[in-house]
Amino acid sequence: MNNLKNTFLALILLVLSNTQVFSKDMIGIIAVGIGKISNQSNENLITGSKIYFGDSIITEAASTAQILLMDQTTLTIGEKSELVIDEFVYDPQTKIGKIVSSVKIGTVKIITGEISKTNPDDLEIKTPTGSIGARGTEFAVVTESDTKSTVVLLGPGVNNTLGMVPGNLRVTDGNINIDITQPGFQTVVFK
Amino acid sequence: MKKNKFIISLLVFFLGFNLNLQAEITVATPSVILTQLATSTSFSSDVPLDQASIDTINETTATVVNQEEMKIEVEADAVKLGEKIDQAEKAVLAGEEVDNEKLLMVLNSAKDDLTSRLDLEPTLGTYIYDSGPMVLTQNTSSNYNQSTDNTNMFDQTEGAQQARIVVYIDFKRQVQWGDVTSTVKFSATSRAASGDYNSTSFTNTKIGGSSRIDAHSLSLNRQLNTTYKNDGTELTVEESYSEVGAVPPIKHAINSLVLANGDHAPYSDLDVDGNCCFKKLDRVDMQTYIGHDTDNSSGPSLDLVIDPSNPDKANAGVNVGALIVVNNEAANTGTLTASFEAATGDNLLGNSGTDAQKLVGANTYAATIIRFDATKTVEAKIFEGDSSR
Secondary structure, three states, rough: OOHHHHHHHHHHHHHHHHHHHOOOOOOEEEEEEEEEEOOOOOOEEOOOOOEOOOOEEEEEOOOEEEEEEEOOEEEEEEEEEEEEEEEEEEOOOEEEEEEEEEEEEEEEEOOOOOOHHHOOEEEEEOOOOOHHHEEEOEEEEEEEOOEEEEEEEEEEOOOOOOOOOOOOOEEEEEOEEEEEEEOEEEEEEEE | OHHHHHHHHHHHHHHHHHHHOOOOOOEEEOOOOOOHHHHHHOOOOOOOOOHHHHHHHHHHHHHOOOOHHHHHHHHHHHHHHOOOOOHHHHHHHHHOOOOHHHHHHHHHHHHHHOOOOOOOOOOOEEEEEOOOOOEOOEOOOOOOOOOOOOOOOOOOOOOOOOEEEEEEEEEOOOOEEEEEEEEEEOOOOOOOOOOOOOOOOOEEEEEOEEEEEOOOOOOOOEEEEEEEEOOOOOOHHHOOOOOOOOOOOOOOOOOOOOOOOOOOOOOOOOOOOOOOOOOOHHHHHHHHHHEEOOOOOOOOOOOOOOOOOOOOOEEEOEEEEEEEEEEOOOEEEEEEEEEEEEEEEOOOOOOOHHHHHHHHHHHHHHEEEEEEEEEEEEEEEEEEOOOOO
């Protein structure tokens, strides 16, 4: 019994220590901040404010924030929204990393960066009703409540003339996967 | 008692499982929330940035965005697209500061970058004229096949000669382009049977470079012509031994090496508008490359590998033509014509003598041309996006 307890404690410590590795690292910046924006500690964020691992970004009415992460992923947060950076690991040399972010409520538009370019499976956006995997693309998530989220693929299209990788989203509610490959199409995830 | 407990646990488990299954996800449909997205993220600030914020942004974005790296990426993308890009353009795309005059030049140059492009894709609203597969049959007009000296080089079996033309007109970007896929099959009873041809049939897709359109050019016909050598490969300008190359210069209403009156298509030092374009030497080249003369006893003969020092040898290739005529100003319909042409005449005809003698010789050669063609009038389809994926 004691052995089990020790193992459990060791696991907790291991998880905590791994988290600590990133907790003080700056992972991005508010490139544009308009209106009232704050973090989980109720500190005001403005244009130029640094974003750290684990931060929540909360916008009030008539407010918007554009966040540029270190891997050049761009997150545009609409009014009355809340976004949490759950996980961010990035090696600028190899351009390998992982991003996990949660849209708790409101509207967030995402333009993927280097991490997704290197390995598309390493970008995951969570909502209260499901999660989204994205491949080289621009998309938006609108979480209206804990029971409804809408995901829209914005681009680029299959035959885009810029030679860009066509957008591809895989949205799942935990049981069923829906792929969106056509820009301007959406899926709604209910719970 | 234990049994009841087990059943209750099982029920609770299944209830929980079913509740989870009640989550629902809809199939992908056209979005109805784009306006909501735009509204939610579109606000303007009336608070000016202070210097500290500006410094922080500059410092951080300089770390995040490596301008040198981005310039390399911009250049690599340009190469991928077949575009030339100068240093000023790279600087603009990499976000470097440039003076406004240079920026204006870059923006202006971008307006013209859709000419001669081979990689254009339709955008929403592009008109697409697609002939679908067409079977070409022999044109029996008296202007063609007047020579009785040689066997028809084309396989006359129904369905042997096929082509498909697709033309795109993008009114928003004021550009049009197209391509033609052709399958040419030589007759088994002609020289193909004796193995003289390097290839008895070949299929090619010729992608036409894009060209600008305007209100005046749309109603005119547009043509795409290619000469294929007897082995099925496209004749290049470099392989020609005249100044311009033996790429057929056909630019008249019926898109044939033979005019409607039976004369050969005009080749001269000056074209009909007085502009220099396709030289007489190009006609000589054309005759060599599409010549299938089989008179081996005297005069010219087939030589499947053309030697510039022996212009009397014919290559036995084929001229493949595509023509589109947009039928009305609304551009709702277009008439597409595909044609294959080759000749049985002596390819030296019209190569020497006075100008008058050359004209007679060229017309004599033109009369030996055999033409297969097919014409279809199609309704333009308006591109609404790729729904195939």
